[in-house]
Amino acid sequence: MDNREVLVDIKNLRTFFYTEDGVVPAVDGIDLTIHRGEVLGLVGESGCGKSVTALSILRLIPNPPGKIIGGEIFFHGEDLLKKNEEAMRMIRGDKISMIFQEPMTSLNPVYTIGNQISEAITLHQKIDDAEAKKRTIEMLHLVGIPEPERRFNQYPHEMSGGMRQRVMIAMALSSNPELLISDEATTALDVTIQAQILDLMRGLQKKLGMAILIITHNLAVVAEMAETIAIAYAGKIVESATAKEIFKSPRHPYTYGLLQSIPKFTERKTNEPLPAIEGMVPSPYHMPKGCRFNPRCPFATEKCREEEPEILELTPGHLVRCFHPIES
Amino acid sequence: MAEKAIDAKKKGQKKSSEDYTYVGMVFHRLTRHKLAMVGAFMLIFILLFVFAGPLIWRADPNAQIEGLGGMFNLPSRAHPMGTDDYGRDVLARMFFGGRISLFIGFISAISSTIVGAMVGLVAGYYGGWADNILMRFTDAMLSIPTFPLLIALASVLGKGVWQIILVIVFFGWMVDARLVRGLVLSLKEQEYVEAAHAIGASANRIMWRHLFPNTLAVLIVSTTIGIGGAIIYEASISFLGFGVQAPFASWGNMLQNAQQFIWNSPRLIIFPGLAIFLTVLGFNFFGDGLRDAIDPKLKL
Amino acid sequence: MRDYIIRRVLGMIPLILIVMIVSFGIFSLVPNPFAALIENPRIKKSDIQRLIKAWGFDLPWYLRFFKWFSGVVRGDWGPSLLYPGSTARDVISRALPVTVRVMGIEFLFALSIALPIGIISAVKQYSVTDYIVTVISFLGMSMPTFWFGLLMMMLFSVVLKRPSGMPLLPPGGIITPGLEEAPFWAKLGDRAQYLVMPVFVLAFSSVGGWARYMRSSMLEVIRQDYIRTARAKGAPEHTVINKHALRNAMIPIVTLVALSMPGIVGGAAITEHIFNIPGMGSLIIAAEIKSDYPTAMIGLLLTSILVIVFNLVADIVYAWIDPRIKYS
Numbered sequence: 025m026d027n028r029e030v031l032v033d034i035k036n037l038r039t040f041f042y043t044e045d046g047v048v049p050a051v052d053g054i055d056l057t058i059h060r061g062e063v064l065g066l067v068g069e070s071g072c073g074k075s076v077t078a079l080s081i082l083r084l085i086p087n088p089p090g091k092i093i094g095g096e097i098f099f100h101g102e103d104l105l106k107k108n109e110e111a112m113r114m115i116r117g118d119k120i121s122m123i124f125q126e127p128m129t130s131l132n133p134v135y136t137i138g139n140q141i142s143e144a145i146t147l148h149q150k151i152d153d154a155e156a157k158k159r160t161i162e163m164l165h166l167v168g169i170p171e172p173e174r175r176f177n178q179y180p181h182e183m184s185g186g187m188r189q190r191v192m193i194a195m196a197l198s199s200n201p202e203l204l205i206s207d208e209a210t211t212a213l214d215v216t217i218q219a220q221i222l223d224l225m226r227g228l229q230k231k232l233g234m235a236i237l238i239i240t241h242n243l244a245v246v247a248e249m250a251e252t253i254a255i256a257y258a259g260k261i262v263e264s265a266t267a268k269e270i271f272k273s274p275r276h277p278y279t280y281g282l283l284q285s286i287p288k289f290t291e292r293k294t295n296e297p298l299p300a301i302e303g304m305v306p307s308p309y310h311m312p313k314g315c316r317f318n319p320r321c322p323f324a325t326e327k328c329r330e331e332e333p334e335i336l337e338l339t340p341g342h343l344v345r346c347f348h349p350i351e352s
Numbered sequence: 353m354a355e356k357a358i359d360a361k362k363k364g365q366k367k368s369s370e371d372y373t374y375v376g377m378v379f380h381r382l383t384r385h386k387l388a389m390v391g392a393f394m395l396i397f398i399l400l401f402v403f404a405g406p407l408i409w410r411a412d413p414n415a416q417i418e419g420l421g422g423m424f425n426l427p428s429r430a431h432p433m434g435t436d437d438y439g440r441d442v443l444a445r446m447f448f449g450g451r452i453s454l455f456i457g458f459i460s461a462i463s464s465t466i467v468g469a470m471v472g473l474v475a476g477y478y479g480g481w482a483d484n485i486l487m488r489f490t491d492a493m494l495s496i497p498t499f500p501l502l503i504a505l506a507s508v509l510g511k512g513v514w515q516i517i518l519v520i521v522f523f524g525w526m527v528d529a530r531l532v533r534g535l536v537l538s539l540k541e542q543e544y545v546e547a548a549h550a551i552g553a554s555a556n557r558i559m560w561r562h563l564f565p566n567t568l569a570v571l572i573v574s575t576t577i578g579i580g581g582a583i584i585y586e587a588s589i590s591f592l593g594f595g596v597q598a599p600f601a602s603w604g605n606m607l608q609n610a611q612q613f614i615w616n617s618p619r620l621i622i623f624p625g626l627a628i629f630l631t632v633l634g635f636n637f638f639g640d641g642l643r644d645a646i647d648p649k650l651k652l
Numbered sequence: 653m654r655d656y657i658i659r660r661v662l663g664m665i666p667l668i669l670i671v672m673i674v675s676f677g678i679f680s681l682v683p684n685p686f687a688a689l690i691e692n693p694r695i696k697k698s699d700i701q702r703l704i705k706a707w708g709f710d711l712p713w714y715l716r717f718f719k720w721f722s723g724v725v726r727g728d729w730g731p732s733l734l735y736p737g738s739t740a741r742d743v744i745s746r747a748l749p750v751t752v753r754v755m756g757i758e759f760l761f762a763l764s765i766a767l768p769i770g771i772i773s774a775v776k777q778y779s780v781t782d783y784i785v786t787v788i789s790f791l792g793m794s795m796p797t798f799w800f801g802l803l804m805m806m807l808f809s810v811v812l813k814r815p816s817g818m819p820l821l822p823p824g825g826i827i828t829p830g831l832e833e834a835p836f837w838a839k840l841g842d843r844a845q846y847l848v849m850p851v852f853v854l855a856f857s858s859v860g861g862w863a864r865y866m867r868s869s870m871l872e873v874i875r876q877d878y879i880r881t882a883r884a885k886g887a888p889e890h891t892v893i894n895k896h897a898l899r900n901a902m903i904p905i906v907t908l909v910a911l912s913m914p915g916i917v918g919g920a921a922i923t924e925h926i927f928n929i930p931g932m933g934s935l936i937i938a939a940e941i942k943s944d945y946p947t948a949m950i951g952l953l954l955t956s957i958l959v960i961v962f963n964l965v966a967d968i969v970y971a972w973i974d975p976r977i978k979y980s
Contacts (some may be wrong), residue, residue: 039783084883129877132901134975144885179975195885346925492670494911495959499918500936500952501678507940507948508681518687588922591798592937607799611926616833618806625799633794642789 028059030098032120034098038072039080042088043092048308050076050090052259055335058203065246065267066239068256069305074239077256079294080207080344081237082122083112116147121196125208127188131180137191138176144195144341163194168224170314186217190224197228206235210245222248244284247271255279258316262274262337265342275338275349277321315347323348381645382605388641394634398627402450411444414599424617436620437609445620447622449601453628456513456586456602460520460580465571466508467521470530473563475529476536477555487533491650497521506594516595528574536565569646576639586590603628655973660765660967664960672724676717685709688943694736703946724950731894733944740947743935748824748954751931755920758851762858763909767858768822770866771901775893777871783862792860797919801853801926808849822846824928850927854919858912865908869901877902903974910966913959934953 034056051073059066066074072270079085080092084105097104099120104112116122124130131141141163142156151159157176164172167190180188189209196204206225210218226249227234238249246253246267249299255278263276272315274280281301303320312326315333318324325348382388409432416439425435433442450591475486505519540563548558583603589595590604591611598605603624610620679685687708689700704710706728708719729740744824773785809819826846831839863913873879874897882896883889921933928934936951971977 067812069761082884084880113888115886116884122884124877124881126877130881132878132882132896132900134903134973135896143887147886181976192881387786488666489670490665492674494915495667495963496671496674496952496956497914497917497921497959499921500933500948500955501918503937503940504678504952507943508678513779519935580794587796588798591923592922593941607802611802614802614806615810618810621802621806623797625796625802628796628799629794631788632796636790639923 028061028258030057031060031062031100032056032058032237033096033098035094035096035098037077037080037097039090039092040078040287041090048253049311050308053078054256054259054261056188056254056261056264058176058237059271060202061229061233061235063229063236063250063251064165065250065253066237066256067241067243067246067253069241071258071305071308072256073259074256075207078122078237078239081205082120084116084122112117114148115143116319117196117201118199119201120203120205121194121199121201122159122205122207123189123196123209125211126139127185127192130192131188133180136172136177136179136288137183137188140197141191141198144198146200159198160194163198166197167192167194168220185213186220187212188276189217189221189275193221193224193228197232197234200232201234203235203237208241211240211242218245223250230270231290243282255282258311259308260345261343262317262345263343269339269342275342275344276346277323277350278317279311280350281320315345323350367452378645382641385641385644387637388645391637391639391641394630395638398450398631398634399454401507402447402454405447406444409443409447411441413440413444413448413541413601416440424613427619433623434617434619436606437613437617442606442620442623445601446603446627449603449606449624450627450631452513452596452600452602453583453604454631456596457518457579457583457631459507460517460524460582460586461575463517463521464578464582465528465575468530469532469567469571471529472527472532472534473536473567474560476533477540477558477563479537480536481562483533486529494526498585499588502589503592503594504546511594511597513596516586516589520582521587523580523585524582527578528571531568531570531574535570536563539563539566573639573643573646576635576642580635580639581631583628583635608610656971657968657976660964663805664964666896667960668957671960672721672953673717675953675956676720676950679945680713680716682945685945689731689733689946692733692736699731703728706730707946721965724953729950730946734852734938734947740950743947744932744950744954747930747932747935750929751917751920751924751933751955754847754850754924754929754931755854755916757847758854758858758920759916761851762855763864766862767857767866767905770863771870771893773863773867774870774874774901780956785790785867789860789864789867789922789924792856792858793864796859797826797853797857798922798926801849801923802855804849804853821849824926826929830908838839846927846929850923850929854916854923855880858916861912862905862909865899870897871895873901899973903970906966906970906973910963913962915928917955917959 034054037051037054037056038049039051041050054073054077056064056066056077059080066077068074076085077089081097081104083092087091092105095105099115104115107115125292131137138157138160141160145151145159146153147157149156161172161176164175169175169187169190175183180191183191192209204225213221222245225236228234236249238246240246250267252264253267253270254261255270255276256262257278261278263270263274265275270279271283274283278301281299284299285301289300301320302322306316306319310327312319314327314329314331315321315324318328321328327347332345333345335343335345336349337343338349356593411431411596423435423439425431425439427434431441431443433446436442437443444607471486471490502519502523506515509515509518544561547560548562553561586595586602586605587604590602590603591608593605593608596605597601606624607621610617612622683976686700686704687697690697700776703723706719706723706726707730708716708723711719727741729744732738732740732743735743769785773782776782805823808821809823812820814820822845826843827839828842831842870889874893879892879896882892887896917933921937923929924931924934932951932955936948936955939948939951
């Protein structure tokens, strides 16, 4: 069990999108707990609701068409969903920060990166511009950008994707937040740059001690970084446990399928087809009845098609949403 | 297994965006766009007015009533819109004037789009010095103030319907050229063009078969809105006396006539001008809705 | 930046050249461009002869353009048909400032209305304000300026009258006769009443188009990732809009405004004609109606150059707003 203080506690979060073509239940009853200093990985395919969860924490869901219609998000014991906009504004960028997937478009092209990072600092700390500039250069140095004084006056288009992502990280960590949310921050980068950024994040986590919520569809990323992993599917969490447990003994058929489909170098059976999970992620407009995974599940029974399974704690710390979890 | 579950759901659920064809989707979005439908109704009404009108109200637009008693009549049963300074029935002139104005507007808009599209296609596809020269020329033409140029051409080419069309096209192709060129430049980089190249398609074929259809949507919108602009140009030119000549009516030259009578017969100004205004408005509403329907995310 | 400006100025030259060729070309389509001048008994034959020689019309066609070019550049523009006794040059140099003044006022007026309402319209999308602005935009874009001018004239000069029986607003001209030597403020007040209608009529159509583009540009920008980043940083909404969104949204607007100049100059022509304002526009139109081709062509040339210079200014403003331009 985790002894650390609970930082963020998401209970039964439901965020729906009301579009012309129907209602999309993007997040439909997600529970998640993040402790102080914990690195939690949230894994799932595109469309499973992981990004929407992150945006819901900071209440950045575009309305229209989206709306958080239910649940609670406790931060230090206070429900964020009940706070007013001004209170949320003070939390964003200061206590909880977020970095996004596309470094190429996530920075404002008409202002220097120094300007943008300093802005993040002066928004939350009462220091003057000169002091903010100093701090910005320190941050640039911290994230491994060479010649930070020169780079301060550069524009985003003068930097590579990897560097821009470092700038985003510098911006996000400039006020020493308690939680950093990384929403597919490395997905759009080259594999080598990806590794560098992950190393950077790992180092910074050790140094600054913040919690990180890593959102990704890439199991390799969480294997390196995360202590705990939560697997999401079609708007719900289907399994959650320590990283070791997930990789060693996955209990949910979906997790099992994901792990099976990773090509392994050490296997010798090169003339066998790579196992993949049959079927496709369900369309959000046509969610299947019962367990949402049942159309693709090789172990599905009639019960699975009729009823939705609840979350069970199979072993301490290991939660699964399934009627027939796999034997460990 | 998966299909069965999904099919079972489908029976009795309304169509979602996944179920339409491309044209079907455009139409679906268009019919739900309020302004576009208002525009469409306006246009239908105007077209009916102009083409079916004379069948209901038969009067000769050019018949002059002799004598002072025939001029400037107020609307009456004999003349629902009154008569003008020559004693002609205004309503009848509105019908026929409308036909000419719409005709000129339509033909000019389509022609400028075609010319512009060709220039844009060639410039965008070939690039290099062809692009450079064509675009410089386009830019220069764009710098010349619209209106005086129109008049200059009109005065040089002479007066008449086909001259106006020529003039409007001569002036109007640039916008489409730039539009198409920009589009071609970005489409050119896409993989299906490379693929076509790789299997040996000729430049012509690539331009016409692959690039052009993708510009079609944008061009249709541009033409629709262009008709409105062309109608205003025609009206302006005729207003100054250069376009459609007496005794034929066009909404523009009806206004020219009426200008002097602003003090005693404002009706003569209001009717044709209103007709022009509503027609252009209709095309603009509809064209705008069309643009949104074709690609709601398109920034034109 | 300096290099950019130099490049742009150099780029103007081929444009001006092409404009001159086009002007000359149109001019040459007329069998005898000087016919109307010759027929007028009040113009000295010697003046016309001198012009014909100076412009090379006594030479074979392949030499004409260059002679004409040098004649025009030297300022030898011949006698004026509209004001026999004056040279074309005098007439034009009196008309040009009037047009510049009227257009300048109209431009600033239209811009200062169009931009704010475009922004508000975008920020409050789908609200009542948005619909009103949209409708007004369409009205402005569809209204034939000359008809609108006539309607205004009817309303403010025929229908509405002052207690004295005089029209509320004068239907034409730019100054009350006799006030040419009046002190500055009296003149200003007098001028204002003449300019109200023409400026309003012209501005109405510009505002329509510009407000609409400002709106769609803002909407486009607000959807961008970097706006989400700004909010995630904890920036207050007014900073997000006025600092982050606005500058980016202005970029295409600069291009648009520059592109609408030929239309405005053209629209000004017909408005000047209706309201009897002695500017370049009505001069060109009057010249064309009277077949005074020499003056008409020079007028066309000058107004085109005005537009080209304006485009240059627009390009510079563009580079100032968007740092990606000058650094690429």
